[in-house]
Amino acid sequence: MISLKDIRSAILISLWFIFLTFPLMVIKVNPIDRVIDWRWLNMLYVGGGSFFFYLISRIFIKHKEARQDKMQKKQESERIEKSWSIFYKPKVYVPFLVIIALFALAFPLLFSTYQTNIMITALMYVMLGLGLNIVVGVAGLLDLGYVAFYAVGAYSYSLLNLHFGIGFWTALPIGALMAATFGILLGFPVLRLRGDYLAIVTLGFGEIIRLILENWNEFSQGPSGISNIPRPGLFGLEMSLNGAITYLYYLMIILVLFTVFVVNRLQNSRIGRAWFALREDEIACQAMGIDKTTTKLRAFALGATWAGMVGVIFAAKTTFVNPASFTFLESAIILCIVVLGGMGSIIGVILGALVLILLPEYLRAFSDYRMLVFGGVLVIMMVFRPQGIISNIRRTYTFTGQEDSP
Amino acid sequence: MDYFIELFFSGLTRGSIYALIALGYTMVYGIIGLINFAHGEIYMIGAFTALIISTVLSIYGFPVLAIIILTTLAAAVWSSAYGYTVEKLAYKPLRHAPRLSPLISAIGMSIFLQNYVLLAQTPDFLPFPSLVPDFAFMDKYAGVVGSSDMAILVSTAIIMIMLTMFIKFTRMGKAMRATAQDRKMSMLVGINVNRVISVTFIIGSALAAIGGLLVASHIGQINFYIGFIAGIKAFTAAVLGGIGSIPGAVLGSMILGLTESLATGYVSSDYEDVFAFTLLVLILIFRPSGLLGKATTEKV
Numbered sequence: 001m002i003s004l005k006d007i008r009s010a011i012l013i014s015l016w017f018i019f020l021t022f023p024l025m026v027i028k029v030n031p032i033d034r035v036i037d038w039r040w041l042n043m044l045y046v047g048g049g050s051f052f053f054y055l056i057s058r059i060f061i062k063h064k065e066a067r068q069d070k071m072q073k074k075q076e077s078e079r080i081e082k083s084w085s086i087f088y089k090p091k092v093y094v095p096f097l098v099i100i101a102l103f104a105l106a107f108p109l110l111f112s113t114y115q116t117n118i119m120i121t122a123l124m125y126v127m128l129g130l131g132l133n134i135v136v137g138v139a140g141l142l143d144l145g146y147v148a149f150y151a152v153g154a155y156s157y158s159l160l161n162l163h164f165g166i167g168f169w170t171a172l173p174i175g176a177l178m179a180a181t182f183g184i185l186l187g188f189p190v191l192r193l194r195g196d197y198l199a200i201v202t203l204g205f206g207e208i209i210r211l212i213l214e215n216w217n218e219f220s221q222g223p224s225g226i227s228n229i230p231r232p233g234l235f236g237l238e239m240s241l242n243g244a245i246t247y248l249y250y251l252m253i254i255l256v257l258f259t260v261f262v263v264n265r266l267q268n269s270r271i272g273r274a275w276f277a278l279r280e281d282e283i284a285c286q287a288m289g290i291d292k293t294t295t296k297l298r299a300f301a302l303g304a305t306w307a308g309m310v311g312v313i314f315a316a317k318t319t320f321v322n323p324a325s326f327t328f329l330e331s332a333i334i335l336c337i338v339v340l341g342g343m344g345s346i347i348g349v350i351l352g353a354l355v356l357i358l359l360p361e362y363l364r365a366f367s368d369y370r371m372l373v374f375g376g377v378l379v380i381m382m383v384f385r386p387q388g389i390i391s392n393i394r395r396t397y398t399f400t401g402q403e404d405s406p
Numbered sequence: 407m408d409y410f411i412e413l414f415f416s417g418l419t420r421g422s423i424y425a426l427i428a429l430g431y432t433m434v435y436g437i438i439g440l441i442n443f444a445h446g447e448i449y450m451i452g453a454f455t456a457l458i459i460s461t462v463l464s465i466y467g468f469p470v471l472a473i474i475i476l477t478t479l480a481a482a483v484w485s486s487a488y489g490y491t492v493e494k495l496a497y498k499p500l501r502h503a504p505r506l507s508p509l510i511s512a513i514g515m516s517i518f519l520q521n522y523v524l525l526a527q528t529p530d531f532l533p534f535p536s537l538v539p540d541f542a543f544m545d546k547y548a549g550v551v552g553s554s555d556m557a558i559l560v561s562t563a564i565i566m567i568m569l570t571m572f573i574k575f576t577r578m579g580k581a582m583r584a585t586a587q588d589r590k591m592s593m594l595v596g597i598n599v600n601r602v603i604s605v606t607f608i609i610g611s612a613l614a615a616i617g618g619l620l621v622a623s624h625i626g627q628i629n630f631y632i633g634f635i636a637g638i639k640a641f642t643a644a645v646l647g648g649i650g651s652i653p654g655a656v657l658g659s660m661i662l663g664l665t666e667s668l669a670t671g672y673v674s675s676d677y678e679d680v681f682a683f684t685l686l687v688l689i690l691i692f693r694p695s696g697l698l699g700k701a702t703t704e705k706v
Contacts, residue, residue, distance in 0.1 A: 020487050023480070024454060024526045029461040031533050036462055042526075142506050144513070189691045196441050196509055200641065201690050204683040207638075211683075215676040328634070332517055339510055372521040378514025382507045383499045 010054045017050040018043055060384065104253055108246040116249050120317060122357040123252040124310050129337040129349040130259050131306025136335065137343035138267060139299035140279030142199040144331055145186075145206025149179040149304040151213065151326035153311020158226040158321050159219075168232035172312050179308020180301040187300035191293055206331060213323040225322025229315050248317060255313070259306060263346060266302070275299055276344075329371065336374045339381055342388025351389055413671040414664065419555045419624070421663025422562035426617030427640035428647070428655040429569065430489075430610025436586040436650035437606050438501070443512035444492050445614060446637020447519035450630060452485040452615025453622040454523060457534050464535070474537055481619045482612040488519075489611025490604055498600075516634070523630040530629065537623040554624045561620065565613065566656060573652065578605055586650065635679065642686040648699020657697060 025046055028037040108116045128150065135143045153175035160166040160174065190201045213220045220226070231244045232251060266272045274295045277285040286292050315321050333356065341352025356377075360370045381388065427449050434442045459480040463473045496515045500508040536554065573579035584592040585602045593599050621636070622628045639662065647658025662682065669681050689696065 016491075020484070020491060021526070023458045023484060024451070024523060027458050027462060028527060029458050029465075031457065031461045031535055034461070034465050036465060136506075140506065142509060189687075193690055193694060196505065197645075197690050197694060199509060200441065200645075201687050203638070204686050208680055208683045208687075211677065211680050215680075329517070332513060335510070335513070368525060369521075371517055372525060375514045375516070375518030375521060379496045379511045379518065382503070382511035382514065383496070386503060386507050 006055065006058050010051050010058075013054045014047045014051040018047045021046045057384075064384075108249050113242050113245050116245055118358065118361045120245070120249050120252050122354055123249075123256050124313060124317075125334065125337060125353040125357045126256050126350050127252075127259050127306055127310045128334050129341065129353045130263050130346065131303050131310070132334050133338050133341075133344065133346070133349045134263065134266070134275075134306075135299050135303035136338050137345070137349070138272065138279065139275040139296065141296060141299060142196075143202045143300075143303065144199050144328070144335070145202035145204070145209075146303070146307055146334055147326045147328070147331040148186075148202075148206040148209040149182055149307035150311045150314070150330070151209055151323070152179045152182050152304075153308030154315040154321045154325070155213065155220060155226075155311075156308070157312040157315045158229050161229055162226055168230065168312070168316050172309060175312035176305045176308040179304040179311065183300040183302075183304030184297055187297045191296050203328065203331075206326075206328060210323050210326050213326070220323070223323060225320060225324075227320045229319045229321065231319060232313075232316050248313075252313070255309070260346060260350075267344075267346075271295065271298060332378075333374060336378055340377055340388060342390045345388065345390050348388050348390035409671070413667050415555055417664035417667030418660065419558050419663070420667055421643075421660035422558050423617050423621045423624075423636075423659075424640045424643045424663055425656045425659035426562060426565065426613045426620075427636060428644040428659050429652065430614045431641050431644040432647075432649055432652060432655040433582075433606050433610050435644070436652075437582065437589075437603060438497070440497060440508050441512065441641065442497075442607075442610075443509070443637070444496070444515040444519055445489075445610065446633035446635075446640070447516050447523075448485050448489050448492070448611045448633070449614040449618040449636055449640075450523065450628070450633030451488050451519065451618075452481045452611075453534070453618035453628045453632065454527060454630075455484045455615070456481040456537075456619040456622060457532060457628060460535060460537060477537065478616065478619060481615040485611040485615030485618070486608040489607040489614075492519075493604060493607040498603075516637075520630050520633065527630065531627045532629065533627050534622040534625070536626065537619070554620075558620045558624060561616070565616065569609075569613070569652070572609075578602070582606060638686075639682050642682050642689075645686065645694075645696055646689050648696025651696070651698045654696055654698035661697075 022043070025042040026039050028039060029035070030037075107119060111119075128146070132143065132146050135141050135146070156175040156178045157166075157168070157171040160171055166174070186202070186205050190198055193201060214223050216222070232248060267275075274285070274290045277288065277290060278292065278295055282292060314325070337352040337356050338349055339352075340356060341350070342348030356374070360367050360373075366373075427445065430445050430448070431442060434440060434445070456477050460473055460477040463476060468476070492515055496511045497508050500511055573582060581592065581597045581602050582605070584595070584597055585599055589599055592602075618628075618632075622632075640659070643659035643662040644655045645658070646662060647654030647656070649655075662685065665685065666678060666681055670678050
């Protein structure tokens with residue numbers, strides 16, 4: 001499997017990385033006390049790490065090439081049918097779904113409040129991921145400022161509550177609408193831009209919103225944020241903290257199901273097909289009579305709606321918002337969820353969110369490395385598996401009518 | 407009036423720094439059409455390398471001149487090595503992928519490098535010793551232009567002239583221009599396009615490292631996050647001048663630097679970054695090809 005040549009190049013590569021990381025990994029200085037801390041051990045880690053990583057990636061690439069050769073012989077549709085058909089049989093997926101549903105329902109009873117709280121966060125990211133998936137995965141518009149809409153939702157609820165005492169249930173649709181409005185406002189001017197410029201403008205927009213929230217003290221109370229935001233109520237019932245969290249958990253389950261339902265229906269609708277077409281080829285899409293502007297605006301507005309809703313929930317869950325929760329990194333995490341899960345695939349995005357949010361929570365020891373891993377995941381996924389964990393299977397139509405014999 | 411001149415010079419200084427970073431963006435974009443998101447991080451790594459090397463050298467008692475020269479060299483060499491490696495790892499495998507893939511990979515690289523420096527070094531601000539001594543002949547102007555401002559302006563000017571000469575007159579520069587015009591065609595006439603791309607990344611990274619070194623010694627402190635904002639602003643400058651165009655990047659940087667400096671001086675410093683972002687959004691909406699860029703029409 002591994003030839004001598006591979007090992008030789010692995011050694012060369014690990015030497016290169018030792019050189020590359022030498023000043024940053026090995027030397028640590030304190031310019032004030034004028035002390036140097038030599039950390040020679042790190043050099044060993046870098047060398048060994050890059051050596052093995054290279055070998056593993058070589059094996060992976062070889063494996064992939066071998067599989068591709070094999071695959072070329074088979075028809076692609078056959079392959080998809082083979083690997084996926086088993087999940088489409090009700091006998092297989094119904095018990096599967098029942099188990100998952102039972103587990104989800106029993107979760108707050110089985111686990112502590114702390115665990116439930118983490119699960120709520122994970123479910124929030126599922127919704128955010130599904131929302132961003134509409135924009136990035138389905139319509140192919142790279143939005144790096146998605147967190148701005150999230151902030152709009154969170155601040156709509158907190159400000160409305162602060163000034164007018166509006167409750168959670170009224171704020172939920174208002175937050176969603178506000179975010180959708182912002183989505184359209186942003187979408188309108190930037191639609192003419194090509195993919196990468198669009199990414200930068202949305203990034204800039206996200207940062208502008210955060211900076212305004214941070215600096216406009218009269219409006220948003222600045223960096224200190226808004227506290228004492230009420231949790232969601234249930235017909236005026238008084239609830240303990242535990243009760244409130246359990247309630248929020250079930251609420252999230254319902255909302256996630258609602259999101260999945262809507263997103264799924266959207267993807268198979270006329271507008272969903274228009275988005276897919278737009279993603280694949282704008283010019284061909286226009287030639288087929290699809291209005292580019294409205295279609296893109298709809299993607300922006302619908303994507304933002306979910307972010308606004310989750311923003312309201314976020315404010316209600318933490319009972320406190322400040323601009324520090326809405327940095328670019330947050331957008332990057334959500335993007336990472338969509339990319340890891342598989343752009344355009346609903347199950348993929350759900351899995352991606354659960355993996356990326358739950359894993360760091362349970363691997364506390366690695367929580368420092370969380371962002372490092374996120375960055376690495378984005379690169380590795382793009383290089384090795386751009387379609388994500390679960391690739392989206394395009395809807396195919398088979399011709400069942402009689403074929404005319406020539 | 408003195409206040410205005412002071413702001414003007416500080417704007418020019420800012421602009422020069424942006425220009426050093428913006429050149430990397432514009433050169434890479436010109437050749438492979440990719441927004442190299444990790445470029446700001448290369449600049450940050452340059453600043454960190456400079457800090458580490460200069461502290462080590464000064465602890466071992468090297469003379470000032472040797473420290474300046476060796477630090478600059480080290481920063482440029484290591485940043486170039488990072489730029490080269492990033493290109494090989496994250497962009498080269500994706501050269502024929504759809505447009506979004508390399509962009510997402512670049513964002514991933516940027517987050518990765520930021521957190522790599524955070525973990526390998528420190529999340530806190532580090533003080534950066536001033537590398538530029540106070541020149542005696544600058545005393546008269548001390549109120550208006552500092553020695554380090556002057557050093558930045560002069561070294562940027564020298565670097566710009568050298569870069570222009572390189573691109574205009576050397577064989578490699580010619581190959582770079584050819585590749586920027588038409589990659590396939592330059593392959594056909596025997597240009598090693600992969601090498602041209604590598605060289606572009608190396609030069610861009612070295613320039614960013616020198617920018618990082620100069621700005622760190624000017625401001626006096628660095629942390630792992632400086633690359634993000636500087637990168638975005640330099641990118642704004644590159645787009646303002648017309649991305650892909652080298653004189654455009656310099657012009658755009660100067661305009662951005664002056665605007666920022668005057669706006670913070672006369673309006674308010676709270677919204678310093680908002681000005682840059684708003685300018686970016688406005689240019690992209692109204693004149694996406696920039697001041698000196700050529701408008702391209704999409705061919706089917």
